[in-house]
Amino acid sequence: ALLSLAAGHFAARRLRERVEAVNATFAAVRAGRIAARAPDAGTSDELAELAANTNAALDQVERLIEAQRHVSDQTAHEIRTPLMHLDTRILKAIEATDDPVLLRTLDQSRAEIRGVVRLLDSLLDIAGTQAMRGDLRGLADISLSDIAESLADLYGASAEELGIGFHARIAPGIHMRGDAMQMTRLLSNLLDNAFKYVPSGGSVVLELAPGPRMAVQDDGPGIPCADRERVFERYVRLDGARGQGHGLGLALARAIAERHHLSLHVEDAEPGARFVVRPEERDA
Known part of the structure; x- marks a missing residue:
């Protein structure tokens, strides 16, 4: 009886270890380690077949991700190249004429091209960023404090020209694992949005605190409760914006935040709007 009990305990422990290895593989893939695979136990039982099927499914997922990236890159190249060639031809036509009406029409055509x-690039950026959610490849330790300081210098000069007050409260030494270019894009899109809506004489505030927790606040007209989720959808533009755009900046900002396991939402700043970026809440 003791021998049977010991054998049963050993078999149960062995079974649990092999199931936990498969579960750990799925957890690693969800955490961004796309190349993780279930170990080969060297047997030919049902659990070995389950591990093999798991690895085959993960191989297919990885191939689909790479194919999506390749198609996006190829599409961007195939569309952007003829547009840039057309822009070059229009520029040559501008240089060859003095007709003011024709020049105005050609300038408008170049602006539309x-x-x-820009629209194509933004759409591809959003799609590519959403596809990379949870993918740790390309991420490194970055200094958010340095990124925020650089943007504060840049937008501080622009604010002075526009007659807008700009204030930066940036905590030093804040680091995270991420893509420096994308995090710069996230903050710059939020700042661009604030500058579009804040009136002359108003103010914009950039904050960075441990967590990391980032916030961009303005004292413009604010965002109604009914629109606080809608503003993160593609092509949505609220009334009162300064300048023109396609309504994709906030959609891209949220996609970048989600790729880095961050959340992005908007609050009432009374007056104005406050966009807050902070770590996602994990399920218990």
């Missing part, structure tokens, strides 16, 4: 290219 550049707008289409």
Whole structure:
């Protein structure tokens, strides 16, 4: 009886270890380690078949991710190249004429072409960033404090020209694992949005605190409760914006935040709006 009990205990422990190895593989993939695979136990039982099927499914997921990236890059190249060639031809036509009406029309055409290219780039950025959610490849230790300080210097000069007060409260030494270019894009999109809506004589505040926790606040007209989720959808533009755009900046900012396991939402600043970026709440 003791021998049977010991054998049963050993078999149960062995079974539990092999199941936990498969579960650990899925947890690693969810955490961003796309190349993680279930270990080969060297047997030919049902659990070995489950591990093999798990690895085959993960191989297919990885191939689909790489294929999506390749298609996005190829699409961008195939569309952007003829547009830039067309822009070059229009520029040559501008240089060859003095007709003011024709010059105005050609200038408008060039502006529209550049707008289409920016729209294409933004859509591809959003799609690519959403596809990379949880993918740790390309991420490194970055200094959010340095990124925020650089943006504060840049936007401080722009604010002075526009007659807008700009204040930065940036805690030093804040680091995270992320993509420096994307985190710069996230903060700059939030700042661009604030500058679009704040009136001359108003103010914009950039904050960075441990967590990391980032916030961009303005004292403009604010965002109604009904629109506080809608503003993160593609092509949404609220009334009163300064300048033109496609309504994709906040959609991209949220996609970047989610890729880095951060949340992005908007609050009432009374007056104005306050966009807050902070770590996602994990399920218990």
